[in-house]
Amino acid sequence: xxxxxxxxxSEGRVLGTDVLKVDRFLNHQIDPMLMQAIGDEFAALFxxxxxxxxxxxxxxxxxxxxxxxxxxQVPVVFARKNKSLxxxxxxxxxxxxxxxxxxxxxxxxxxxxxxPDDKVLIIDDxxxxxQAVLGxxxxxxxxxxxxxxxxxxxxxxxQKGHQLLAERGxxxxxxxxxxxxxxxxxxFG
Amino acid sequence: xxxxxxxxxSEGRVLGTDVLKVDRFLNHQIDPMLMQAIGDEFAALFxxxxxxxxxxxxxxxxxxxxxxxxxxQVPVVFARKNKSLxxxxxxxxxxxxxxxxxxxxxxxxxxxxxxPDDKVLIIDDxxxxxQAVLGxxxxxxxxxxxxxxxxxxxxxxxQKGHQLLAERGxxxxxxxxxxxxxxxxxxFG
Numbered sequence: 001x002x003x004x005x006x007x008x009x010s011e012g013r014v015l016g017t018d019v020l021k022v023d024r025f026l027n028h029q030i031d032p033m034l035m036q037a038i039g040d041e042f043a044a045l046f047x048x049x050x051x052x053x054x055x056x057x058x059x060x061x062x063x064x065x066x067x068x069x070x071x072x073q074v075p076v077v078f079a080r081k082n083k084s085l086x087x088x089x090x091x092x093x094x095x096x097x098x099x100x101x102x103x104x105x106x107x108x109x110x111x112x113x114x115x116p117d118d119k120v121l122i123i124d125d126x127x128x129x130x131q132a133v134l135g136x137x138x139x140x141x142x143x144x145x146x147x148x149x150x151x152x153x154x155x156x157x158x159q160k161g162h163q164l165l166a167e168r169g170x171x172x173x174x175x176x177x178x179x180x181x182x183x184x185x186x187x188f189g
Numbered sequence: 190x191x192x193x194x195x196x197x198x199s200e201g202r203v204l205g206t207d208v209l210k211v212d213r214f215l216n217h218q219i220d221p222m223l224m225q226a227i228g229d230e231f232a233a234l235f236x237x238x239x240x241x242x243x244x245x246x247x248x249x250x251x252x253x254x255x256x257x258x259x260x261x262q263v264p265v266v267f268a269r270k271n272k273s274l275x276x277x278x279x280x281x282x283x284x285x286x287x288x289x290x291x292x293x294x295x296x297x298x299x300x301x302x303x304x305p306d307d308k309v310l311i312i313d314d315x316x317x318x319x320q321a322v323l324g325x326x327x328x329x330x331x332x333x334x335x336x337x338x339x340x341x342x343x344x345x346x347x348q349k350g351h352q353l354l355a356e357r358g359x360x361x362x363x364x365x366x367x368x369x370x371x372x373x374x375x376x377f378g
Contacts (some may be wrong), residue, residue, distance in 0.1 A: 032258035059247040069221035
């Protein structure tokens with residue numbers, strides 16, 4: 001997606017060898033017009049698949065997921081990151097390890113919001129090591145729902161998330177694919 | 190806003206004497222079409238005020254804030270709830286007490302995303318005791334920015350947030366105003 005690649009080039013900041021900060025339009029400040037274009041693009045990529053629901057994880061997945069939901073005219077459910085030890089009843093949970101923060105979070109979705117009849121599209125802001133998406137897939141398995149595909153705003157193809165999803169046979173669409181960072185610059189591919 | 194009141198009546202659930210759960214369309218599952226109508230309504234209520242930016246707090250404020258930003262064609266900045274003791278440099282912070290959870294969170298916004306030239310609109314999902322909005326106002330004061338107004342999706346007028354904002358002379362617009370819960374039912378007013 002050319003518009004997105006241009007924004008990454010002009011406003012993204014490369015930190016070290018594997019971190020891209022896009023807090024100027026996606027992770028802290030959000031550009032709603034870009035999010036709408038992203039939602040429209042995902043809707044086109046996953047058209048005619050009878051999607052009934054979008055799944056994502058708070059917080060940075062919410063904006064692109066809601067715009068995709070608007071384009072497809074379906075509800076969005078965002079998994080909550082659970083910080084407390086006391087879990088409400090009737091939730092699906094999965095463990096998600098963050099390589100950046102070196103912590104494990106539990107994510108959870110209330111059982112009332114997904115049912116075996118659902119055909120879901122998973123949307124997230126980043127795919128790096130794939131842990132958040134794998135957590136959502138684990139919940140989808142537990143809920144016995146059909147996952148039509150996974151839509152990612154920015155994928156770092158040199159990390160292991162892509163391979164892990166390919167092994168599961170998931171239909172993956174990423175709007176910007178980064179194959180390397182060279183001299184502080186993003187290399188798409 | 191009639192559409193919103195109808196959804197609260199049909200899908201909201203009253204818990205005890207002062208809690209309304211709207212996780213079927215706002216706080217966990219999100220209805221993007223309703224969010225768009227909400228964004229359009231806020232844009233109309235705060236039209237012609239030269240708003241340059243929307244401020245909100247993660248996570249449940251993001252969807253209505255992004256739709257308002259889309260309608261007004263301006264960026265959205267969401268304050269992050271900080272869980273770690275180590276703060277990045279160059280952030281504005283405020284303490285926010287949650288009466289529901291009986292915990293204090295720090296919220297923070299990177300200084301690069303608000304400047305004295307900004308005229309901001311604060312958007313949030315709920316106004317009860319007003320602590321989240323007061324935290325954002327504290328950050329706005331520290332950043333010396335002009336707050337044009339506060340837009341709330343659901344206000345519980347019987348709690349003290351309304352009064353606290355009135356004392357500050359803030360232009361407050363709430364799309365649904367709840368004056369009481371009676372026998373497990375919502376009373377608007």
